[in-house]
Amino acid sequence: MGLENKRRFVLDTNVLLHEPLAIYSFKEHDVVIPMTVLEELDQIKDRRKDVSRDARVAIRTLEDCLSDASPEQILKGVPLNHPNAPEEELGTLSIFPDHQITFTNPVALPGDNNDNLIINSALYLQQIGNDEIVLVTKDINMRLKAKGAGLEKVEDYRTDQLVDDIQFLAKGFAELKGSLWERIKEVTSEQFGREVFHTLSREALEEESLYLNQYLIDDSRDFCGQVKSVNDREVVIRDLGQDRLMSYHAWGINPKNIYQGMALQALMDPEIDMVILTGPAGSGKTLLSLAAALEQVVEQRLYDKVIVTRNTPEIAESIGFLPGTEEEKMAPWLAAVTDTLEVLHKQDESPASSLQYIMDKANIQFKSINFMRGRSIQNAFVLLDECQNLTPSQLKTIITRMGEGTKLVCSGNLAQIDSNYLTAVTSGLTYVVERFKMFEGSANVYLNGVVRSRLAKFAEQEM
Known part of the structure; x- marks a missing residue:
């Protein structure tokens, strides 16, 4: 690509929170980080929220690239380097002192909030240079404001988006x-x-x-x-045959439709290392996963334990203030699993005793997703719930923790995303569905249809 096609990408804070290594995604083009973005990352890194980790990773990534550079070099642009970079040469990374901008152009936005300061940085660079300036942000409203203020190029960050719809x-x-x-x-x-x-x-x-x-x-x-x-x-x-699929059973549970039959077959197949279950609330994702886990741990003894974990934005903020062990701290967020255990044993003579017996027998462990990092999990059946709230990089971190003899079940409902930085097409759950399609050790099933109750079915369809 010739120099006449050189582009400079101005990154918004939410891009670095969504993908902390985003600075390496722009190939031979230059990356500009406004000073306002660094200030926002500094404010976020100390918050007791899950996103603070991504802010710290982004800061460390910038520091690794700029640590040996002089102030003059940082303003001009420091060459990007990364061991996993594409074959073509990467561009440069620079910090732009946006607080020093003096505008005479009437289209400049008032500098009373961070979004406006970042937009103004891109507008200023567009006016003073010959390079094509592109503002990259995942904030739809900010993209609209930037275009209205006169910025010619505004884009969403979509390098990890594998489907458009x-x-x-x-x-x-x-x-x-x-x-x-x-x-x-x-x-x-x-x-x-x-x-x-x-x-x-x-x-x-x-x-x-x-x-x-x-x-x-x-x-x-x-x-x-x-x-x-x-x-x-x-x-x-x-x-396989539909009759054969419908005859599958695990821990007293039989599939109610062919979609559950396909899911249960994948869950019970020892040749499948990862099962991805998507679908609406009430379609049976948690029930089937837990039934298959108990069947293969307690009855078939294929695995030593069941590990249950999930991601919620509140965990990093609130878990430290709750009493008890890690399992007891996690209990409020994993009520869906304990509710499912109660359903599986509601016909027992003493459901409470059965519940505790099975918890011990299957060695069911509730783990915070924050403590999964850095571990190597061996010979376990792992249930990762609410995956729709994970970014691709977060989900990759967890999947790479899975050791020999471990089966991972990723489940989630893409209609119930709680994160401010994710949509259905950029969710980590969507990413792994597409990325693992040609991996022989994974299977994916969309559970089509709500079987929880007619009330849940009506709410899913009509609300």
Whole structure:
């Protein structure tokens, strides 16, 4: 790319909170951090909230890049370097002293809040130089203000966004019209033990976007298969059968619909290391996950323990003030799991005794997500709930903690995002669904349909 196409990206604070290593995402172009952004990061880093960690990581990243530079070099631009940088040369990083701007242009915004100061920085750089200036922010209203003030280029930060619309997110299954076998001209079937695999031409399913461990169901109400291999020429499908899926059971729980059947099959499959469950509230994500965990820990003894964790913005702020052990501190935020345990044992003669017995027998541990970092979790069944509130980098940190013999279940509802810095398309849950589609050790299922109650179903559909 020639120098005439050089661009300078002015980053808003929320970009660095969303992705602390964002300065390395702009390839050969230059990155500008207004002084106001550093001040905001400084204020956020000491807050007792989960986002404070991201602020500290962003500050350390900037410090690593600028630590050996002189004040003059920092103003001019210090070359970016990163061991995992792309092959092409990276641009520079500079700090812009936006408090020293003197505007004569009437379109400048009043400098009475941080957003205006950052916008003014971009406007000033646009006026004094020949480079193309781009303000990058995840704040929609700030993008509108910047355009209204005369800034020519304003963008969202989307390097980790793999889908443009949540309706295109992979559901983990494809519903074929008609009967699959009526559209197939030639098929080769092989049996290995109890399993049957069909090899057919890719052309027969050319209208479908296929990926590994994707489920296929058709209108016959009989066929269900799972994609085990796919290329440009052929597809290998493992024959499961809808009746077989509906007969799966775990800890006394049977699937109520074919979507739960697919989810339970993935949860019980020892060859699947990670299961991603999405879907509306009341679709059975937690119930199926916990039932599968208890079945495989207590009955089958495939794992040594069950670890349950989740992310909530309040945990980092409030957990230290609660009495008791880590498990007791976490209990208020993991009530969904304890409620599910009660449902699984409500028919017992003494539900309370059964609950405590199972908690001990399955070695169920409630862990704060903040204490998962730095660990190596071995031979465990891990339930990670409310994943929609995690960023891609946070979720990556947790997934890389999983050691040998561990199964991870990531679940969440993309319609219930609590974070101010995430949307359905930028959530870490959306990211892993798309990124792990071609990983043979993962499966994804969207649980289509609310089975909790008719009240919950009506609320999900009509509100």
